[in-house]
Amino acid sequence: QVQLVESGGGLVQAGGSLRLSCVASGRTFSRYAMGWFRQAPGKEREFVSAISQNGARTNYADSVKGRFTISRDNAKNTVYLQMNSLKPEDTAVYYCAADRALRELPSFRDYLYDYWGQGTQVTVSS
Numbered sequence: 001q002v003q004l005v006e007s008g009g010g011l012v013q014a015g016g017s018l019r020l021s022c023v024a025s026g027r028t029f030s031r032y033a034m035g036w037f038r039q040a041p042g043k044e045r046e047f048v049s050a051i052s053q054n055g056a057r058t059n060y061a062d063s064v065k066g067r068f069t070i071s072r073d074n075a076k077n078t079v080y081l082q083m084n085s086l087k088p089e090d091t092a093v094y095y096c097a098a099d100r101a102l103r104e105l106p107s108f109r110d111y112l113y114d115y116w117g118q119g120t121q122v123t124v125s126s
Contacts, residue, residue, distance in 0.1 A: 002026055002028070006120040008020040009094060015085060015086065031100060034051050035113055038095065040091060047108035049061065050107060053102070054074075055074075086122075093119040
């Protein structure tokens with residue numbers, strides 16, 4: 001069992017930056033690929049970014065490429081999402097998730113993730 005706790009959300013103006021963190025419980029964090037997803041009001045949950053177990057491979061949604069950067073620190077059981085040049089359409093609840101499978105590329109499919117955090121709200125004002 002892995003418990004995930006996100007933090008770092010908040011209110012920011014368009015063009016600003018935020019860094020989200022997700023801390024995992026347990027000693028097996030390095031065995032999990034990690035993903036970030038988001039859900040805006042009235043919309044379905046969507047993929048944002050993912051990173052492989054050792055951090056060597058990453059995956060991004062087209063909508064965030066060049067603006068967001070995912071990284072991880074296995075010694076701290078933490079995955080990060082650095083978000084720059086934020087836009088109002090980035091407003092959503094952001095969730096981190098853990099996938100215990102080894103895959104060629106960290107997955108964008110939410111149903112493949114085994115554990116989820118409670119989410120952190122990101123609001124970007126125009």
